Amino acid sequence: MKVESLILLAVAVFFGIIGVVxxxxxxxxxxxxMLIGAxxxxxxxxxxxLWWTYHMKLRxxxxxxxxxxxxAGVIDAxxxxxxxxxxxxxxxxxxTLTFVFGLxxxxxxxxxxxxxxxxxxxxxxxxxxx
Amino acid sequence: xxxxVERPEVITPEELGGPDGHGPDVQHGDAHHGHEGPSGILNxxxxxxxKVIGKSYMITSLVTFFIAGLMAMVIRSQLLDPHTxxxxxQTYNELFTMHGSLMMYLFAGxxxxxxxxxxxxxxxxxxxxxxxxxxxxxxxxxYLGGVITMLSGFLVAGGAASFGWVSYAPLSEATNSPGAxxxxxxxxxxxxxxxxxxxxxxxxxxxxxxxxxxxxxxRLPVFSWNMLVTAILILIAFPVLFAAVVMLxxxxxxxxxxxxxxxxxxxxLWQHLFWFFGHPEVYILALPYFGMVTDxxxxxxxxxxxxxxxxxxxxxxxxxxxxxxxxxxxxxxGVVLLPFFSLLSYLIAVPTGxxxxxxxxxxxxxQLSFQTPMLFSIGxxxxxxxxxxxxxxxxxxxxDFMTHDTYFVVAHFHNVLIGTxxxxxxxxxxxxxxxxxxxxxxxxxxKLHFWFLFIGFWVAFMxxxxxxxxxxxxxxxxxxxxxGWTTLxxxxxxxxxxxxxSFFFFLINLWVSWRKPVxxxxxxxxxxxxxxxxxxxxxxxxxxxxxxxxxxxxxxxYNHPEHRSIVHKPKDKASAPSGGGTKExxxxxx
Numbered sequence: 001m002k003v004e005s006l007i008l009l010a011v012a013v014f015f016g017i018i019g020v021v022x023x024x025x026x027x028x029x030x031x032x033x034m035l036i037g038a039x040x041x042x043x044x045x046x047x048x049x050l051w052w053t054y055h056m057k058l059r060x061x062x063x064x065x066x067x068x069x070x071x072a073g074v075i076d077a078x079x080x081x082x083x084x085x086x087x088x089x090x091x092x093x094x095x096t097l098t099f100v101f102g103l104x105x106x107x108x109x110x111x112x113x114x115x116x117x118x119x120x121x122x123x124x125x126x127x128x129x130x
Numbered sequence: 131x132x133x134x135v136e137r138p139e140v141i142t143p144e145e146l147g148g149p150d151g152h153g154p155d156v157q158h159g160d161a162h163h164g165h166e167g168p169s170g171i172l173n174x175x176x177x178x179x180x181k182v183i184g185k186s187y188m189i190t191s192l193v194t195f196f197i198a199g200l201m202a203m204v205i206r207s208q209l210l211d212p213h214t215x216x217x218x219x220q221t222y223n224e225l226f227t228m229h230g231s232l233m234m235y236l237f238a239g240x241x242x243x244x245x246x247x248x249x250x251x252x253x254x255x256x257x258x259x260x261x262x263x264x265x266x267x268x269x270x271x272x273y274l275g276g277v278i279t280m281l282s283g284f285l286v287a288g289g290a291a292s293f294g295w296v297s298y299a300p301l302s303e304a305t306n307s308p309g310a311x312x313x314x315x316x317x318x319x320x321x322x323x324x325x326x327x328x329x330x331x332x333x334x335x336x337x338x339x340x341x342x343x344x345x346x347x348x349r350l351p352v353f354s355w356n357m358l359v360t361a362i363l364i365l366i367a368f369p370v371l372f373a374a375v376v377m378l379x380x381x382x383x384x385x386x387x388x389x390x391x392x393x394x395x396x397x398x399l400w401q402h403l404f405w406f407f408g409h410p411e412v413y414i415l416a417l418p419y420f421g422m423v424t425d426x427x428x429x430x431x432x433x434x435x436x437x438x439x440x441x442x443x444x445x446x447x448x449x450x451x452x453x454x455x456x457x458x459x460x461x462x463x464g465v466v467l468l469p470f471f472s473l474l475s476y477l478i479a480v481p482t483g484x485x486x487x488x489x490x491x492x493x494x495x496x497q498l499s500f501q502t503p504m505l506f507s508i509g510x511x512x513x514x515x516x517x518x519x520x521x522x523x524x525x526x527x528x529x530d531f532m533t534h535d536t537y538f539v540v541a542h543f544h545n546v547l548i549g550t551x552x553x554x555x556x557x558x559x560x561x562x563x564x565x566x567x568x569x570x571x572x573x574x575x576x577k578l579h580f581w582f583l584f585i586g587f588w589v590a591f592m593x594x595x596x597x598x599x600x601x602x603x604x605x606x607x608x609x610x611x612x613x614g615w616t617t618l619x620x621x622x623x624x625x626x627x628x629x630x631x632s633f634f635f636f637l638i639n640l641w642v643s644w645r646k647p648v649x650x651x652x653x654x655x656x657x658x659x660x661x662x663x664x665x666x667x668x669x670x671x672x673x674x675x676x677x678x679x680x681x682x683x684x685x686x687x688y689n690h691p692e693h694r695s696i697v698h699k700p701k702d703k704a705s706a707p708s709g710g711g712t713k714e715x716x717x718x719x720x
Contacts, residue, residue: 001338003346003347003348004338004347007358007362007446008362010446010450011362011366011450014450015450015453018453018454021470022454022467022470025467025470026466026467026470028402028466028467030399030402030403030406031402031406031456031457034370034402034403034406035453035454037370038366038453041365041366042362060343060344061341061342061343061344061345061346062346062347063343063344063346064344064346064349064680065344066343066344067343067344067678068137068138068139068342068343068344068676068678070343071137071343072136072137073136073137074134074135074136074137075134075135075136075137075257075258075340076134076135076258076340077133077134077135078133078134078135078178078258078259078263078671079178079263079264080133080178081168081172081173081176081177081178082176082178082264082267083175083176084264085178085264085265085267085268085270085271086175086176086267086271088268088271089267089268089270089271089272089274089275090271090275092271092272092275092321092324093271093272093275093276093278093279093321096275096279096317096320096321097279097314097317099313099317099379099383100310100313100314100317101310120264
């Protein structure tokens with residue numbers, strides 16, 4: 001995870017430096033806050049990954065000499081076909097259209113989103129951990 | 131229904147009877163052959179397979195590209211001469227707004243990170259799918275919802291949004307742009323913004339967690355690297371856009387005055403928020419296409435990429451700098467720090483120059499072959515170069531003051547965006563189409579497409595630089611006859627028609643490929659990356675066998691063991707940190 005964490009920490013360091021320079025040269029608050037937000041976006045996952053770098057074994061994908069056999073076995077569980085992302089997507093579309101065309105669309109959006117959330121949860125429980 | 135996926139078996143050239151130079155003809159086991167789940171339209175609606183979703187993204191984004199392209203034809207026809215009144219001024223405003231919005235938000239980005247990247251990245255890193263397949267499907271449906279929402283603006287009273295793709299306040303406030311069209315535009319951005327964020331999360335997780343054994347970060351193909359950096363840029367930029375959209379909507383309907391002077395707000399704040407998203411967005415559109423070209427040039431030069439790590443670090447530098455230059459779009463507001471933004475804008479030329487140097491270095495003394503993907507890649511180099519050089523000009527505040535909001539800027543960003551999203555985008559499409567569909571596109575038709583597009587582009591946009599320098603403002607539906615702009619506008623419109631005509635060859639090519647398929651085989655270009663190892667199209671969950679991964683071009687190593695320039699020497703595991711391999715002459719190991 002070392003390279004991965006360093007990439008994210010580089011994001012934090014870059015924006016931290018740029019943010020400080022920008023603030024003391026412009027005193028403009030909107031841009032400064034956005035740069036600090038970007039700093040945190042790199043810092044939080046980057047430091048989490050860095051911590052794990054020193055608390056886990058080298059993964060086969062980080063070892064240049066790794067053989068495929070070293071990570072033989074199950075990679076992960078992947079979901080098969082599912083209608084619920086479509087239902088949730090359409091629910092989200094109707095939810096945004098509610099803001100344009102009025103509250104009469106809200107029940108449609110709510111029904112779609114609720115059924116999708118229940119459906120996807122039931123589907124996950126039936127199919128195992130995803 | 132979930133399925134557990136096991137690691138594919140390793141396969142060596144010897145096990146297949148030696149490399150044949152055309153890629154392995156791997157037979158797939160029964161368990162993973164073909165797609166799973168329903169077929170037909172139900173497959174489209176329910177699939178969580180990254181390949182189906184990637185193709186859906188590509189088809190949808192190409193449809194929006196053609197719709198936006200037709201709008202461009204109407205826009206150019208309107209400007210053919212001073213007296214043309216093909217459409218009303220209001221319709222013209224809607225057309226240029228929707229042309230820009232469709233191209234920027236719904237074609238150029240989604241075609242790259244939703245379409246090609248979605249399909250190719252899991253293949254390149256040796257993964258069975260994206261890390262979160264159902265989230266990936268949701269991304270597509272949010273994107274399609276955004277496309278429908280934005281286009282439906284033409285169906286409501288008052289017409290579609292007409293304030294330009296940048297939606298500057300106070301023009302975009304309710305008093306100046308009333309009607310549902312503007313609201314639909316904002317909602318479409320919210321939907322596609324979330325779609326992009328989810329895709330960004332998926333790409334980062336896939337590249338971090340689902341790589342095949344031996345596929346270290348510094349063995350990733352440059353396209354995968356660029357998509358990783360693009361995904362991080364998406365995560366930085368798009369939330370800001372969403373926040374800005376919510377604020378503008380609140381201004382329009384809930385009585386807030388965030389962007390209105392009368393209520394104590396600041397219109398310039400919109401520009402800050404928008405361009406904090408908008409300038410990284412330019413690189414969110416450009417970096418994937420840089421990656422495509424970086425993967426294509428070595429294949430058609432028969433060489434490894436020149437300066438691999440230089441390319442990776444240049445990508446990171448461009449991405450970082452791109453987020454610190456947002457206010458170079460705001461020089462003429464008079465309230466931004468000119469030296470800061472000008473200096474950072476100039477600095478972007480350095481890593482971009484490194485990239486150009488490395489692209490040329492890759493081709494230098496290679497065995498070049500000028501098939502269609504290569505032609506489009508070279509077209510990208512030439513067109514993007516002019517876009518980059520004029521960008522450096524515009525980074526200078528005095529020049530920017532002179533040319534701001536003129537056709538000079540229009541020509542500049544078309545040089546940038548047509549160079550990347552269209553030229554490099556179609557290079558990627560022609561390059562990976564055989565992998566995606568298992569059939570070839572015709573070379574002759576592809577080359578006709580390229581030459582008409584390439585020549586048409588210069589005819590269309592070079593006059594626009596001159597028009598800008600002569601003072602023609604952008605976003606005008608007519609101009610006075612005595613301005614002297616007519617001839618240049620006629621030439622520009624003629625060029626636009628040639629560009630439009632070139633796409634007939636593309637559509638004919640698709641039709642011919644569909645009706646009379648020429649099988650592609652697994653590796654028609656003798657490609658380098660892992661994606662060329664599996665069948666075309668790949669089976670469900672992509673791989674049943676993997677080659678040993680010992681460099682950044684495992685398929686090439688597999689097919690040409692005698693030509694490997696870098697042979698990785700296995701080290702003692704106890705003393706082996708993660709990092710690059712040792713370099714030795716060809717044939718030293720094995």
